[in-house]
Amino acid sequence: MNEILDILDKDARTTPEQIAIMLGRSTEDVKAAINKMENDKIILGYKPLVNREKIEDDLVCALIELKVTPSAGEGFDSIASRIYCYEQVRNLYLMSGAYDLAVFVEGRNIKEVALFVSEHLAQMDSILSTSTHFMLKTYKREGVIFENIKGDTRELMV
C-alpha cells in the first residue's frame, strides 16, 4: 500500500492536513492524491468498524459456499453480478478450491437468511450446490481484534 493508504487504513478520520504533516508533504499534494484514489476507485468508501454484537440490531451473518457452472464467455462474472445486486449480500468472493463463490449474507434472523438462500440463490440455474454456515462470533475483522480488548496495559511511565 502507499503511505497515505497506510495512514487511512489505521484511522480513516485522519485529515489531509494531518497526513501532510505526518509525511512531510504539502496538504494540497495529499488532497490531490486522495482525490485521485477516489476517482480511480481505489478508495471506495470510509466506514466505521462496528462491533455489531454490542448494538441492538444484532444481525445474523452466514457464509454460503456456492458451486456454480461458469457461463461460456463470461466465466463467473455474470453469475456473480446476479448475486451481488442483492443488498443482503455483504461480501462476495471468487475462490479457488472446493467451491467457487463465497457469499456473505446478512439477515435479521436465521430464517431470513435461510429463505434468501432457498428462494434466491438456490433458484439460479447455474448454481450447482449451496452450503450455508452461520457465523457465531467475531474474533477479528479488518485486522482488528474484537474480544478481550484490554486497552493500554503499559504500567510504567518512565
Place this chain on the structure above:
Amino acid sequence: MDYEKILSPVVTAIPPSGIRKLFNVVNEMEDVVSLGVGEPDFNTPQSIKNAGIRSLELGYTHYTANAGIKELREEITVYLNRKYNLSYDSEDVFVTVGGSEAIDAALRTVVVPGDEVLIPEPSFVCYKPLTALAGGVPVPIVTKEEDNFRLTKQQLESAITPKTKALILPYPNNPTGAVMSKKDLEAIAEVIRGTNIIIISDEIYSELNYTPEGHTSIIEIEGMKERTILINGFSKTFAMTGWRLGYACGPKEIIQPMIKVHQFAIMSSPTTSQYAAVEALRSCDNEVNVMKNEYNMRRRLMLAGLRSMGLSCFEPLGAFYLFPNITKTGFSSDEFCERLLKEERVAVVSGNAFGVSGEGFIRCSYAYSVTNINKALERIGRFVKKYI
C-alpha cells in the same frame, strides 16, 4: 523497630518518584488519554516471540553462561558492525537484564566512593540514584533548549574536576529527544581525549534517530572506544521492554570486571529472552523500520500540533518523546500536569522528573496510536488556550 536507623542512608536519600504519584491518580480516573509511558506501543514482532517460544519447547530453560549465550554475543557484534561500523569481539560484550542493569554494572565497576559522575540533564531517571548507590557523586550538567538539549564542549569543560571519573552520554535522549551528531560528538571527544574519564554511552534509542545520517556512536570517534562502555538493548528498538534484555560492550579490561558484578547479582540474563534476541538481531530490520517510520510520522504530527497551540517546542530528532516548553501558561511543570489531568484528563510527565533543569517542560510520548495522539492534542489544545 526503628526502620529509619536500619535503612541505608544512601537509599533513604533517593527521592521517591513523583511520576508514580500521578500514575496512581490516572489509574483511578475514567477516560484518561495518556501520553505518559516511555515504552513502545507496538508488540514484539511475531518472529521474535516465536523464537522465544521455540526455545522453551526445546527445553532451553536453564541458566546460560554468565556473559550470555555465545550465539547472541556474536550476533550483537555482527549487528553493531552492520549498523554502526563498530568492531567488537564477542568477548567484549555481555548480556544484561535491560540497559538498566548494564548502566548499574558500569557505574558499580568504575566508581570509587567520592568519584564524580557527570550527568547531562534532563535525562533518564536512573543515572543519579545508581551513581549514588555506587558511592559516586552525581554532577548534573544542565543542557539547554537553545542548544537543542545537546551537551556542549564548553559545558563539559567547565564541569570536569580532578574527581571526575565518568561521563554519562545519554543520546538519543529521554526525555528531550535530542540527538548528538558526529560533529557534536567530536567536540566532546576533544575534551575527553586528554583525560582519564570513562564514558558510559547509553545508546538504547540508537535506532530511533530520524536524521538522514542516522545514529553515530561515540565509539566511532577516534580514541573513544578504549574508554567507553557502550550500553544498548532490545527494549526500544524491538519493542521488547518486558523481555528485560540489554547489553554492554567495551574494552575487555572493563567488561570482564563488569561481568563479575553481573555474575554475582544476576547470574545470567533471562534465557528465553536471549534466544528471542538472536532472532531480533538477525531478521527484524524490516519490522524495526516499519515502527521507526510510524514513530516519525507521529513525531511530526505531535510537534505540529503542540506548536500550533502556541507552545514552543524544539524539534526532537530521536527517541519517541517531545519536550515542549510550558512556561507560557504560567504554571510550574507539576501544576501543569496536575491541572491537565484534572481538567482535560490527559496524562503527561512533568519535566522535572528528569532533573531540576526539566522544570518548565513536560514530556509527551508519541509511543501511542495516531487516534490517541489526536485525541490528546485536542484536549491539550483546549487546556492551553485557557491559559495563554
